[in-house]
Amino acid sequence: MQEAVEQRAREQEAYEAFADAVRGFDRVLEGLPDLGVVERKTELDAAFTLVRRAHSAVTIRGASDVVVLADDVYAQCAGMERWALRAAAVRSALRALERQWCPGTEGRCEGDPERCTYDPHNSAIVAHAMVESWGGRDELxxxxxxxxxEFCLEESGALSEEQLVALRQELNRASSWDLLLGYGRRRPAGRLREALAAFVSGSRREPSVA
Known part of the structure; x- marks a missing residue:
């Protein structure tokens, strides 16, 4: 009896550690666009390493039905990790361009995009629209x-040199652009959270007694 109680405690410890690691991974993904390029990779690698190790512990200690749920969560994390850095580069650029939209500061415009004559603001709007729709263009x-x-990006003055370099890398290999935008907007995060909720619910069920 005592052995069963201790085993159950070890299982729960593994389950909770995995859920915590996944939540931390989700938070890191959300903040990636606001970090520098090098820092993004460091933070992402550290967060995903915690998820991978915690998942391994669940597969060793967990009940088979809970392991199936954990595998689903891990698969979601792995898919997001694969696209995270590229998506963050695009999202970071788009956010910077959005911040340059007619803020109505410095007396250079009235904050109305339809009447704005301040070139950097207009260039930011055009560049943003072009980046958003880049994947819909053929190579020609x-x-x-x-x-x-390139002219609009430069004239907008919205992006740092690091952001420009990162964005240009993605523009040069514009495959799966819509997927990148989807990851950048955190669309897969909903599926991850649903999978995590199912895992947490399943891990809290008492094991059946034969």
């Missing part, structure tokens, strides 16, 4: 539009 259109996009 991308080549023709690239010079305009």
């Amino acid at each position: 259109d991308q080549a023709e539009d690239r010079s305009l996009l």
Whole structure:
């Protein structure tokens, strides 16, 4: 009896550690666009390492039905980790461009995009629209539009040199652009949280007694 109680306690400890690691991973993903390029990778690697180790502990200590749920959560995390850095680079650029939209500061515009004549603000709006729709262009259109996009990015003054370099890398390999935007907007986070909720619920059920 005591052995069973201790085993159950070890299982619960593994379950809770895994859930905590996944929540931490989710928080790191949410904040990646606000970090520098090097810091993003460091934070992401550390967070995913915790998830991977905690998942391994669940597979060793956990009940088989709970392990199945944990595997689903881990698969969601692994998919998000694979795209996270690329998505963060695009999202970081889009956020910077959004911050340059007609703030109505310095007396240079009235804060009305339709009447604004301040070129950096207008260029930020055009650049944002082009980045958002970049994946919908074929290679010929991308080549023709690239010079305009580069001009607008430069004139907007919204992006740091590091952000420009990171964005250009993604523009140069624009495969799966819609997927990148989806990850950047945290769309898969909902599926991750649903999977985690199912895992937490399953891990709290008392094991059946034969």
